[in-house]
Amino acid sequence: MRKAIILLSVWLGLTGMLSACGSNDSKAASSDAQVTVKIGILKNVTHAPGFIALKNGYFQDEFGKNATIEVTAFDNGSDFSTAMATNQIDIGYVGPGPAINQYLKSSNFRVIAGSNNGGAVLIAGKDAGIESVKDLVGKTVAVPTKGSTNEISLRLLLQQEGLKVTADKSGVQIITRAPADTLVAMRQKEVDATLIPEPWGTQMVEEGTGKVLVDWDKIPPNDGNYPLTILMASDKFLKNHRDLAKGAIKANEEAIDYIKQNPDKSYGLISEELKELSGKGMDAKLIKAALDHLNLTEDIELDVIETMAHVSFEAGYIKGIKDEGQVDLSKFIDSSLLDEVKQDK
Structure with missing residues (x-):
């Protein structure tokens, strides 16, 4: 009887060890999954x-x-x-x-x-006659896409100056252009200004087609932050x-x-x-x-x-x-x- 108990204990111990090994293997396989x-x-x-x-x-x-x-x-x-x-x-x-x-x-x-x-920076065309944000009335300003972060910043900036976004020259007209297309449009004076992510603004300044109207650390909300x-x-x-x-x-x-x-x-x-x-x-x-x-x-x-x-x-x-x-x-x-x-x- 005692011998039978010992054999049963050994068998149970081995079963437990094999079960544990199987469990570990499964866990490893899970962690190794592609x-x-x-x-x-x-x-x-x-x-x-x-x-x-x-x-x-x-x-x-x-x-x-x-x-x-x-x-x-x-x-x-x-x-x-x-x-x-x-x-x-x-x-x-x-x-x-x-x-x-x-x-x-x-x-x-x-x-x-x-x-x-x-x-992002607000760039004005070099010969667009824009010296301040208030001068954007009657002008066309480009942003990359509708509802973009840049457009949100532009709208906040205009609000701060008491300006309205309109579809005519009574206010500020916002249009969408991809940054590369905006660069061309600024060169050809098809748009007057743009709120655009860097380095596009710097490129416009360096080639002489635009100037910084509002620098990145003054763009709302939170002054660039x-x-x-x-x-x-x-x-x-x-x-x-x-x-x-x-x-x-x-x-x-x-x-x-x-x-x-x-x-x-x-x-x-x-x-x-x-x-x-x-x-x-x-x-x-x-x-x-x-x-x-x-x-x-x-x-x-x-x-x-x-x-x-x-x-x-x-x-x-x-x-x-x-x-x-x-x-x-x-x-x-x-x-x-x-x-x-x-x-x-």
């Missing part, structure tokens, strides 16, 4: 942290060897936000203007970190891969630190990544101008975002909502992942 992360980014130098994170392999390092990264480059924030809402991309960089407008329609993605603040580029993630990605989303935040922070500590080296890397995304690089001097005119930061403030949402609502870009009180951005920013990353340092 995953594809779809990253979206705009073909704009103000997305520099994203460029560096891709070029230096920070995303790959944080996601791990079993992750495959697919990058989609967008021409504007509206297309990016639509792609994010429809799960064509998982994570990426965009301006808050179009992201807010899309979020209030779909509510299925979140801001998880900042990337940079500021970075407003989010121009933010890091977004879809709810689906956050639910299934919260660890990878935290990895993206870490990669973003690593890229910001690298640019701050190695600005000269960053110019070439940014140009190379821009060439890969758009087919054309950029002169280091222009990249420097862009980086000098923005504040790289992973932090983001809800009150500034809410100010921008207010302008979007008044401009009619927020559809399907009749009362501004229905504009709820309380869940638009999920700072929990960024907080966890900071605590882990």
Whole structure:
């Protein structure tokens, strides 16, 4: 009987050991599962942290060897936000203007970190007879896209000066032009001014077609300290891969630190990544101008975002909502992942 008990104990012990081994193997297999992360980014130098994170392999390092990264480059924030809402991309960089407008329609993605603040300037045509913001009455001002962060800033700037946006020359007329097209339009004097992200403004000044009317650190809201580029993630990605989303935040922070500590080296890397995304690089001097005119930061403030949402609502870009009180951005920013990353340092 005693012998039988001993044999039974040994058998149970071996069964437990095999079961534990099987459990560990399953866990390892799970952690070794292949995953594809779809990253979206705009073909704009103000997305520099994203460029560096891709070029230096920070995303790959944080996601791990079993992750495959697919990058989609967008021409504007509206297309990016639509792609994010429809799960064509998982994570990426965009301006808050179009992201807010899309979020209030779909509510299925979140801001998880900042990337940079500021970075846009108001340029007046050299011979347009514009010496102050008030001189914009009766003039045509270009912005990259409808509802863009740049348009929100322009509308705030005009409000500060008591000016109205109109469809005729009784006020300020706002039109949309891609930055490259705006450069040509300014040369040909088809538009009078533009609120545009760097380095396009610097390029206009250097070639003599424009002059700075309002510098980047005086652009509203918050005198240039407003989010121009933010890091977004879809709810689906956050639910299934919260660890990878935290990895993206870490990669973003690593890229910001690298640019701050190695600005000269960053110019070439940014140009190379821009060439890969758009087919054309950029002169280091222009990249420097862009980086000098923005504040790289992973932090983001809800009150500034809410100010921008207010302008979007008044401009009619927020559809399907009749009362501004229905504009709820309380869940638009999920700072929990960024907080966890900071605590882990």
